[in-house]
Amino acid sequence: MxxxxxxxxxxxxxxxxHWTDIVTWVWLVGGVFIMFGPAVWLVGSSFKSPAALAxxxxxxxxxxxxxxxxxxxDKPLDLYEVTLDxxxxxxxxEVRRIGVVSQMVDPVKPGEIVKVNIANRTPVRQMSxxxxxxxEPFTHFDFVRYLWNSVFVTVTATLxxxxxxxxxxxxxxxxxxxxxxxxxLLILATLMVPLSVIMVPLYSIVxxxxxxxxxxGVILPTVATPTGVFIxxxxxxxxxxxxxxxxxxxxxxxxxxxxxxxxxxTAPALAVLxxxxxxxxxxxxxxxxxxxxxxELYTLQVGLSIYSGELNVQWHFILAMTVVTxxxxxxxxxxLQRFITTGxxxxxxx
Amino acid sequence: MTAxxxxxxxxSLSDLAMVPVRLAMSFIDAPLRWVQKTFGLGGMAxxxxxxxxxxxxxxxxxxxxxNFAYSMTGxxxxxxxxxxxxxxxxxARLFDCANYLDPNSCVEDTFWTAVGNTGWFVVLQVTLMIGxxxxxxxxxxxxxxxRSFWRxxxxxxxxxxxxxxxxxxxxxxxxxxxxxxxxxxxxxxxHVWLNDRTWSFAATVGVSIWAHMGFYxxxxxxxxxxIPKDLYEAAEMDGTRTSRVFLRITLPLLMPNLLVVIxxxxxxxxxxxxxxxxxxxxxxxxxxxxxxxxIYETGFATQLRNPGLAAAASILMGVVxxxxxxxxxxxxxxxxxxxxxx
Numbered sequence: 265m266x267x268x269x270x271x272x273x274x275x276x277x278x279x280x281x282h283w284t285d286i287v288t289w290v291w292l293v294g295g296v297f298i299m300f301g302p303a304v305w306l307v308g309s310s311f312k313s314p315a316a317l318a319x320x321x322x323x324x325x326x327x328x329x330x331x332x333x334x335x336x337x338d339k340p341l342d343l344y345e346v347t348l349d350x351x352x353x354x355x356x357x358e359v360r361r362i363g364v365v366s367q368m369v370d371p372v373k374p375g376e377i378v379k380v381n382i383a384n385r386t387p388v389r390q391m392s393x394x395x396x397x398x399x400e401p402f403t404h405f406d407f408v409r410y411l412w413n414s415v416f417v418t419v420t421a422t423l424x425x426x427x428x429x430x431x432x433x434x435x436x437x438x439x440x441x442x443x444x445x446x447x448x449l450l451i452l453a454t455l456m457v458p459l460s461v462i463m464v465p466l467y468s469i470v471x472x473x474x475x476x477x478x479x480x481g482v483i484l485p486t487v488a489t490p491t492g493v494f495i496x497x498x499x500x501x502x503x504x505x506x507x508x509x510x511x512x513x514x515x516x517x518x519x520x521x522x523x524x525x526x527x528x529x530t531a532p533a534l535a536v537l538x539x540x541x542x543x544x545x546x547x548x549x550x551x552x553x554x555x556x557x558x559x560e561l562y563t564l565q566v567g568l569s570i571y572s573g574e575l576n577v578q579w580h581f582i583l584a585m586t587v588v589t590x591x592x593x594x595x596x597x598x599x600l601q602r603f604i605t606t607g608x609x610x611x612x613x614x
Numbered sequence: 615m616t617a618x619x620x621x622x623x624x625x626s627l628s629d630l631a632m633v634p635v636r637l638a639m640s641f642i643d644a645p646l647r648w649v650q651k652t653f654g655l656g657g658m659a660x661x662x663x664x665x666x667x668x669x670x671x672x673x674x675x676x677x678x679x680x681n682f683a684y685s686m687t688g689x690x691x692x693x694x695x696x697x698x699x700x701x702x703x704x705x706a707r708l709f710d711c712a713n714y715l716d717p718n719s720c721v722e723d724t725f726w727t728a729v730g731n732t733g734w735f736v737v738l739q740v741t742l743m744i745g746x747x748x749x750x751x752x753x754x755x756x757x758x759x760x761r762s763f764w765r766x767x768x769x770x771x772x773x774x775x776x777x778x779x780x781x782x783x784x785x786x787x788x789x790x791x792x793x794x795x796x797x798x799x800x801x802x803x804x805h806v807w808l809n810d811r812t813w814s815f816a817a818t819v820g821v822s823i824w825a826h827m828g829f830y831x832x833x834x835x836x837x838x839x840x841i842p843k844d845l846y847e848a849a850e851m852d853g854t855r856t857s858r859v860f861l862r863i864t865l866p867l868l869m870p871n872l873l874v875v876i877x878x879x880x881x882x883x884x885x886x887x888x889x890x891x892x893x894x895x896x897x898x899x900x901x902x903x904x905x906x907x908x909i910y911e912t913g914f915a916t917q918l919r920n921p922g923l924a925a926a927a928s929i930l931m932g933v934v935x936x937x938x939x940x941x942x943x944x945x946x947x948x949x950x951x952x953x954x955x956x
Binding site for chain 2: 282291300302303305309319321427431434435450451460461463464466493518520522546547549568569573583589590593596
């Protein structure tokens, strides 16, 4: 559609806007807000103190009411900008509030109490980033543990996936043997058997192998990905067989051919699979939720969902931990997006 | 292993890190040469295929077949030999209804509620998802400046984890959230969206579309870009109207691609779980309880867990998915032929 429409309704020379141009710009600008807005709002909120999070209407940026320590009072008191009866302005600290009257003291002269109508005072606010939302989960929750578990699962599963899938893809693309087509079909048929269909018996098998409440129980069932075998095999088919014949002529073993010739040449496809695998394993939720029931084994995703499902959700921690959970994926998005989009467009698989 | 890639630019730290790996690989080589000598090339093929097939057999094929046996057994025991054979009782229990149009008349009323919810969810989500992705793809296919930026905008949520997606929206839809703030500034009363049966259902539909739309947009966009440009030039020459160009050229040529996308969306919509579990937990009540969550809760999470019943329900869901996947295979084959004819 683009070229034709664009040519016919070019806005140069006072041709005016066609309705499709208007739709396009509304859609794209709206898209930026709807797609990025929620995530940006979450990141912004993660720097707010619990008091600021409970405010309604909320502020865009993290503000807190300034406090002052006043002699004779244990706790720091909230500071307010007050318009006094004689019209002058002062900065006072609130001692207590009774109905619409607020009892206040001057932080400099704490002796006398001034009564002020609450309509005449506004809180002194300052911007403050609550970095403790990020630092405290490391001590309060087993956040480091979850982070480590997630990293361990992601890295190990990805490495095993790359080795195991590339070996299978090598066999399926470069060897003639009986049952090759059958093996390929069997692998592709797995696409029809998602986790939600086999989770009950899979759980019993993982338990029988002693992998319940074990990170390996999360890793192993995920590594023989049909997508990975498929992507790598398609790529290896494009490597000329003459290379292999030449290597055999030079007395290279089959393992050396796989390791020193095929793998380096498959690097681009391996990179795509590695990126996919990292994102998949980092984001996995249902299976870890089933296999891991001990707190110290939770991955980030499981830990986050458990804590956010509690009765008293400590949102200031949850939000900060969510941001940390987002970081690796956002990095992948920023730097490797091109690989992923071409990967999806090329194979139609995710 | 991928450290091999940058290694080509010269000696670097990654090369150094690869030294033990290289050593290990050459260490493996000697026994493998023996395998090769003894069993020949066929033996090596088996060797290369074995790890993947072993893992695949244990963790995918075996559970797949055990699942049928599981669905024929009762009790709460975990391992199959300890379970008592009950024949088709679990299926009979699932289908034991006085009136099939009313979930409350069934013995397993939550199952039918989940089926009903999933049905509505699939219909709504698939329609809207295709609509939004198609419009977005059409717009991205125009001559835009910075097209890859705009494409990235819509693709961004695809990579986020479902848990993060659920939390992002839970935070927006809560009482002091951004949505209520927005409505409040226009003078509306704040509303607790996720405590409302209709709104929380709508939220699960909307959020799942938000999260996955970019993925399908990308596939449709690839289909749009495969349509020959000369067709549009000819239409332009004839002065054809935009809507006519869309209906007569774009849509028919995109159809094979679009059908595949529809089935893909369907397959994934039937299995919806993660985002919803975090966002609403199936609630309020059972208003956003979908099939996968029913299976999960029946099999693992409730006090009176019943793995046999969960297995039976998962097989019924599997049948639906197999039908949909075969449909996809049937639909994607002719489109491949068309592609190769070009």
